Amino acid sequence: MRTRKIPRRSLALAAAVAAVPTALLTAPAQAATSAPAAPPTTFVEMPTSPLPRDHAQREVTVTYRNDSSADRTVAPQVLIESPQNGPFLDPAAIRLEVLSPDGHWRTTPLASQTGTLYTKLVPAKLVLHSHHTLTEHYRVTVVGAADAQGTVEPRVALYG
Known part of the structure; x- marks a missing residue:
């Protein structure tokens, strides 16, 4: 029977890998914690308009x-x-609704806080x-009470 000599370094590496828990050898699917998002530094306000009436x-x-001569992180927002x-x-x-790149209108969820959607x-x-x-195109429709009153206020958040 032939025997094969295994170098000592290979044995040491195999022992070290065996001692590492398998959880550390696999990539996590999702980070356990994420850094809090930085708030916008300013907003660029766009012209406002009244909420449409009668649906x-x-x-x-x-x-x-x-x-500017540099890239900038921005986020369009509708209030x-x-x-x-x-x-x-x-x-x-x-x-x-927001007009998607494929030309279809997609409903955008609205959050609410103290009377502002x-x-x-x-x-x-x-x-x-x-x-x-x-350039982002939105479409606002009152689907509830026809007498709803309010103001549509688009803006762009600027970061950094």
Whole structure:
């Protein structure tokens, strides 16, 4: 019977690998914790418009040009403000859609806080290259009470 000599370094490496738990040898599917997202440094406000009435639709375009020589992280956002004296708008009564790159309108979820409905910033964040323009098309429809009152306020969040 032939025997084979195994170098000592190989034995030491095999012993070291055997001692490592298998959980450390596999890549995690998701990070255990993530750093908190930095808030925007400023907002660029766009012209406002009244909420459409009688179940009509209103298209809103958000346009921002990065005129700087550096790339910039931005996020388009649409706020729908309730009247100052109430009543607060119900997120279920408003449908906000965004025009996707394939030309179809996709419903965008609205969050709500103290009478303001809004699109979340984090999913909308993107890097806008130097001297490029961001253009997003939205469509607002009142699907609940036809007498809903409010203001549509588009804006762009700027980071860093």
